[in-house]
Amino acid sequence: MYDIAQAESNNPASADKEVDRKPTLPQNISNRSDIAAYDIFPFHKLGSGKIHSGYDGLAAWMSGYDAVVIDGFNGVFWAVVQHELDNAFERIGKRVNWVLAADFMRAAGEIDRMVQPFLGSGDSVWGTKSTLQIQDFFDMDAFKAVRPAEGYDLNIVVGTGATLAGWEAPVVYIDLPKNVLQYRMRAGKATNFGAARAEESGHMYKRAYFVDWVVLNNYKQQLLSKIAVMADTQWDQSVNWLLYPDLADGLTKLSRSVFRVRPWFEPGAWGGHWMQERIEGLDKSEVNYAWSFEMIVPENGIVFESDGNLLEVSFDCLMFHDHKAVLGKHADVFKTEFPIRFDFLDTWDGGNLSIQCHPSKNYIRETFGENFTQDETYYILDAKEDAGVYLGFTEDIKPEQFREKLEYSLAHNEEIDVLNYVQLHPAKKHDFFLIPNGTVHSAAANNLVLEISATPYIFTFKVYDWVRLDLSGMPRPINIDHAFKNLDFSRKGNKVQDELISKPQVINEGADWQLVHLPTHAEHFYDVHRLEFDSTIVVETNGLCHILMLVEGTSLTITTADGTASRFHYAETFAVPAAALSYTLHNEGGQRAKVVKAFVKPDFSQL
Known part of the structure; x- marks a missing residue:
């Protein structure tokens, strides 16, 4: 689905402008009017007095200690954090000794050599998931030898990996949304972990996915029990923060009720305009929007609110906190990996996706180090009359001839007649196409596709891309x-x-509702239902996590067994953890509501 080389669509010459027009999470939403449709900044309420804003308050809290550790994710502007806190401490008359974690990292060239085995060849789009640990990036003997200095009111060790110094001190952890990290990288304002400088954005994304995120997510999971304060500095020169027990209470609540992650949106070579025309808050001057990351949990965040202040943490914090409550009977299978993703592929007045396939189970494990593969489905949320989906080969396909044509096209930049080899099926609203691994496919123009899939999302092997260039005028990688x-x-x-x-197939029904089964392929570990109802419908989780979207209607409210009530609008993705036990959906529109529900098959027990 997602193109790991999507960064190729961002011209470095206009990187700052490109970053500036991305929707920025508001730091405070006290003046925001009620949202009557799709909300690009969903949040979950913590109650009053939980999230605090500003460096002065954070400095005042830190001043209650002799030493503090400030750790966090890669891409945080650590110099800004230190500068703003320094100013805050000066205002309250505190003398601070700063120790920089970056001073104890191994040399950038040494780190480059250390991570290289996980990056594949230079021209490869993919690498292999790293087996490194964060300690490998540091001179641990020197780092552990540094101690708090005498003569200061406060000693602070700051930077990614700061906790490795081993100080007995409270930990402030600064999280960073991965979309913000990618915007900073594309603008040349952030680098890979341990790198000396920013590089071409596609290369940085590959190193981030296969090395940085693996190492730092594992580190974050190990740190959770030590964190005293969670902070969010995505606004560059300001901070929102809260005490970790308050965050933990919020995560516990979500793990037993209902939640929606913060979506984010990206342009692409084939992108369309359905989302751009219908979703408020998206930049109307952007060339297009190809993707919406509705719930691709390696990259989405969860936003909390208190007194209007917002704070975002990565979705994996919820899984690290209590994956058993979220996944129920499948927690031991997937552990802290969330298994299902929802995303939009927008080709409305756009182009065709590449002709592509995804790796087999064994291939993705042995070649890329993933635990499960990229089995997909296309649910057609909206379509024009001429919309279609490329799926499966023609009856008379000759593999050798097909490959020869593809390689000739690639070498000579020459179009081929795809319909000689791949079938094109008409697509209309609510159609459901099955794409188990190894299946040739593509979404044609004039669709809005809800892609319901296994979570892996970057392993797309393109064989033909319509002889076009990406948004920066370069050919996209072909992986024949x-x-x-x-x-x-x-x-x-x-x-x-x-x-x-x-x-x-209708598998259950009542006076004003019915439950429709949309069978998936035997290769898919997940299944799909559609709930269709006029007024209300009650659903049991039966030990399963449900991922849902209102695909017809205007809005609904959901009330979980613990009394939590939330409203969701058309095309918004939300999830009900297994531990919620049951929930009631209330249709708020004047027409029959239709809700797609995806879940891991109850009898699935082994990856």
């Missing part, structure tokens, strides 16, 4: 060799219609 090691050429002819286009 990877693809032909994974393409299933038995998915062709009438078998595609029979096995890869879901046939809805």
Whole structure:
């Protein structure tokens, strides 16, 4: 689905302008009017007095200690944090000794050599998940030898990895949303962890995905029990913060009720204009929007609110906090990896996605180090009359001939007639196409696709991209060799219609509701239902986590068994953890509501 080389669409010459027009999470929403449709900044209430704003308050809290550790994710502007706190401490007359974690990191060249085995070849789009630990990036003997200095009111060790100094001191952790990190990287304002300088953005994303995020997510999980304060500095020169027990209470509440992550949006070579025209708050001057990360949990965050102040933490904080409550009977299978993702592919008045496939289970494990593969489905949320989906091969497909044509096209920049090899099926609203790994596919123009898929999202092997350039005028990577090691050429002819286009079945109904099963393929570990109702419908979780979206109607309210009530609008994604036990959906529109529900198959027990 997601193109790891999407950074190729961002011209470094206009990087600052590109960052500036991204929707920025408000630091405070006290003056925001009620949202009557899709909300790009959803949040969860903590109650009054929980989230504090400003460096003065944080400095005052820190002044109650002799020593403090300020740790956090890569991409935080540590110099800004130190400068703003220094000013705050000066205002209250505190003398501070600063120790910089970065001073104890290994040399950038040494780190480059250390991470290189996980990055693949220089021209490869993918690497392999790192087995490194954060300690490997530091001179641990020197770091552990540094101690608080005498003669100061306060000693602070600051920077990513600061806790490794081993000080017996409270930890302030500064989280950073991964979309903000990527914007900073594209603008040349942030680098990879331990790197000396910013590089081409596609390379930085690859190193972040396969090395930085793996190492730092593991480190964050280890730190949770030590954190005293969680902070958010995505506004560059300001901070919102809260005491960790208050965050933990919020995470516990979400793990037993309902939540929505903060979505984010990206342009692309084939992108369209459905979201741009219909979702308030998106930049209307952007060239297009190809993706919405509705719930791609390695990159989304969760936003909390108190007294109008907002604070965002990465979604994995919820999984680290209590993945058993979230995933229920499948917690031991997936552990802290959330298994299902929702995202939009917008080709409305746009172009076709590349002709592509995804890796087999064994291939993704052995080649890229992932635990499970990228099995996908396309749910058509909206479509024009000429919309379609490329899916499966023609009956008379000849693999060798197909490959020859693809390689000739790549070498000579020449178009091919895709319909000689790949089937094109008409697509209309609420159709459901099944794309188990190894299946050739593409979303054609004039769709808004809700992609319901397994969580892995960057392993797309493109074989043909319509001889076009990306948004920066460069060819996008083509991966014919990877693809032909994974393409299933038995998915062709009438078998595609029979096995890869879901046939809805009503499996339960009442006076004004029905439960429709949208069967997935045997390869998919997840299944899909559609809840259709006029007034209300009650749903049991039965030990499963449900991921849902209102796909027809205007809005609904959901009330979970613990009494938590929330409102969601058309096209918004939300999730009900297994521990919620049950929930009631109330239709607020004048027409029948339709809600898609995805969940791991109850009998699934092994990756």
